[in-house]
Amino acid sequence: MSKKTEKKIGLVLGGGAIRGIAHVGVLKVLQDINLPIHQVVGTSIGALIGALFCQYRDARVVEEVIRTALDSKNLRKFGVEVEYITMSTRGRKKHSLQETFRRLHLYYQAIKSYGVVEDKKMILAISDLLPDASIEDLNPKFAAVATDLYSGEPVILNSGSLRAAVRASLSIPLIFPPVQLNGKLLVDGMVTSLVPVEEALKLGAEVVIAVDVREPIQMRETPLNAVEVMVRCERISAFQLAQQGLQKAHAVIRPFSAQAMSWGFDQGLDHIKKGEEATRKQMLNIMEVMKKSQKKSWLRKLEEFIEKLEK
Numbered sequence: 001m002s003k004k005t006e007k008k009i010g011l012v013l014g015g016g017a018i019r020g021i022a023h024v025g026v027l028k029v030l031q032d033i034n035l036p037i038h039q040v041v042g043t044s045i046g047a048l049i050g051a052l053f054c055q056y057r058d059a060r061v062v063e064e065v066i067r068t069a070l071d072s073k074n075l076r077k078f079g080v081e082v083e084y085i086t087m088s089t090r091g092r093k094k095h096s097l098q099e100t101f102r103r104l105h106l107y108y109q110a111i112k113s114y115g116v117v118e119d120k121k122m123i124l125a126i127s128d129l130l131p132d133a134s135i136e137d138l139n140p141k142f143a144a145v146a147t148d149l150y151s152g153e154p155v156i157l158n159s160g161s162l163r164a165a166v167r168a169s170l171s172i173p174l175i176f177p178p179v180q181l182n183g184k185l186l187v188d189g190m191v192t193s194l195v196p197v198e199e200a201l202k203l204g205a206e207v208v209i210a211v212d213v214r215e216p217i218q219m220r221e222t223p224l225n226a227v228e229v230m231v232r233c234e235r236i237s238a239f240q241l242a243q244q245g246l247q248k249a250h251a252v253i254r255p256f257s258a259q260a261m262s263w264g265f266d267q268g269l270d271h272i273k274k275g276e277e278a279t280r281k282q283m284l285n286i287m288e289v290m291k292k293s294q295k296k297s298w299l300r301k302l303e304e305f306i307e308k309l310e311k
Helices: 019-033 045-056 059-070 075-087 095-114 119-127 162-170 197-202 226-246 265-281 283-290 296-310
Strands: 008-013 037-043 143-150 152-156 179-181 184-188 207-211 249-254
Touching: 008 019, 008 045, 008 197, 019 045, 019 059, 019 265, 037 045, 037 197, 045 059, 045 119, 045 143, 045 162, 059 119, 059 265, 095 162, 119 162, 143 162, 143 197, 152 162, 152 197, 162 179, 162 184, 197 207, 197 226, 207 283, 249 265, 249 283, 265 283, 283 296
Parallel strands: 008 037, 008 207, 037 143, 207 249
Antiparallel strands: 143 152, 143 184, 179 184
């Protein structure tokens, strides 16, 4: 098969908070089989991991960056702070009086400002993780997806500052302030495109492999207040919207089971292993998808890789 007939492969990395570290494991296995990735499109944490991969072009370097970040006092403090705030809006359990006052303080901060975490903390955290670059210079091609508060539409960020694009895609409403960029007011891409399959197709991908790290919505706990009802409704809306997009993907990798709950910052490294395991389990499916789009020599290498896994 000539190069002219090879189809462009797009890798889609979805949002899912700390669970998104599983993307690193997925990338490691796809790199081991030399999958020819032409573009990476990411939302939220998927945008961050995707940006690191497109910049370094080595999943194991990305893994080392993430490991270093998880060991960093400053980044750990930032991550734990974000984790606490996120958990405080999700009603995992009833709180003590002290915890209730802490939550009220968070809500007060949200009312008087655009986000309860200072913008400079977000900028510093991204600067520590990700060297800046022009997105146009990256190979594979990269795009982050954010949401425009003016139009209500998803926005594809595939040019300009890499850090600015990732920051916009990561700007979780309530937690981080929106980002002013190119005349738009941008927040987390998860609001409109939790797993950005359609955006990858718009950018020219002919074969889409999507990685779904969404949190399950099957929660039996009753919301404790109106805020938790609102948050639950928003999650359901985003979840169902993502389901529609995933139907257009040619292969979907899911590192977490439908019942798996995982929010702990300390679980990050375990998620890398989950990403690796889930990708290996999808090898036969990936091979079927690739049969019509790749050279026979590459397919033979993939078959050899699968045979090793089965031994």
